[in-house]
Amino acid sequence: MSTVSKALAIQRMVAHDATMRMLRADSIPIIASLLAAHLGRPGARMATDELFERMDADLELLRDHFDLPRTARAYCDDWRGAGFLQRRPASGARGETLELSSEAFQAIRVLDQLEEPASTVTQSRLLSLAQAIKSLAVDTDPDAERRLAALRAERDRIDAEIERVQHGEVSVLDERTALERATDILLQVRDLPADFAGVRARFETLNHDLRERILHADEDDRHVLDDVFRGVDLIESSDEGQTFSGFATLIRDPERSSALEGDLAAVLERSFAATMSTDDRRTMRSLVRDLKSNSRDVHLVLTEFARGLRRYVYSQDFQRDRALRDSLQQALAAAGPAARSVRPTADLGRELELSSLRLSTVGELVLHDPADYDTGDALADAAESQLDLEALRAIAREGEIDFAELIDNVNAELAVTSPVSVGDVLRRRPATQGLGSVVGLLSLASTYGHVDGREVEQLIWRGVDDIERRAVVSQHLFQEAIV
Structure with missing residues (x-):
């Protein structure tokens, strides 16, 4: 590619590519931080109302350092128009969801690499590159003799390694090299x-x-x-x-x-x-x-x-679209010559009444039910009463899992011994919410701990009705404190 064609290609990319548009934006600190925080995880997608609410809370904190006069909804509309966000209908419910576009992911990835640059050359990366090149050379070689020679060499190497292990000569990567390889894996995962x-x-x-x-x-x-x-x-x-x-x-x-x-x-x-x-x-x-x-x-x-x-x-919708396309082309063809003699604002002496009705399907019609507007008997003023704070707390605990209590229980057990399983926590810390506590512990272990599918354990707890219950599940382990 010549210098001129390369320069023109880059110019076109700068003008039209959403990744470049995001990186060149004056408000890139705000865009990148908000989008990465709420939508930067793999597969992250959020309902618009929930996303606006969370972003508005963040904007209140950011206004102490940046000039941000608009709402989260307004900013997201601009970012969607710029190609940073994609809007999709919510599955199973009314409403819409927002997620990052591929260009926004790339821009955030570039910023992450600039903020925390990875080591340019590592032994692990060079070994992976050499192995990939060797594998490509062998797999694309049509010569049977060379393929057989490569396979025999690989077999000899494996046999020699087996013999060394059988004699107790086990070579393990040192921690620095192992960490290098893990870092290279994480770079690909990101x-x-x-x-x-x-x-x-x-x-x-x-x-x-x-x-x-x-x-x-x-x-x-x-x-x-x-x-x-x-x-x-x-x-x-x-x-x-x-x-x-x-x-x-x-x-x-x-x-x-x-x-x-x-x-x-x-x-x-x-x-x-x-x-x-x-x-x-x-x-x-x-x-x-x-x-x-x-x-x-x-x-x-x-x-x-x-x-x-x-x-x-199959529905022949394309035929209708073709007819509409032909009509538009005919109208445009007739408008060209007419434009030379008639001004766009000229009075043609005809009126066209436009419908203001919203076109929709019959399925959206809902029958009027007068009972929906019946508020019932008038409400009387209730007598003043004393509120019981403990009763309110009990009602709140019945409606949701008390994760704060469960996290305290897990951290307390980890302070004594590590690792601990969900069964260990339940044996020493009663399930105050019955099955809700058990489900909460399993959820915390899946997120912050480790699930060993090869082992099982029996969970024993008493429900809120004081009846003992048991369940057999895969072993869920906590290995470090939950912060």
């Missing part, structure tokens, strides 16, 4: 949210391109329509769809995902893992869950686009 968002964006672009091809297809270019009528899933059969399907099949395979979870659990039990930060350990512990969640979200988008494309063709 790129996953942007990768998944990019996959969703490519599917949206592909869906739009296919609909446009269907709309503009003529008699000489009907293979897209023919493929849809034959039942071909054009989106899933595309290069992007096949690549994602291969990844989704891999991560949904129970044997492989279980093996990956076991390997991650083994890594976190090593001594060098204790030097990793809490966030890094939590990221590795939840890696498989995040991969499955993001894969499920992308697969739902893929399925929705494929069904919508087939519905668009």
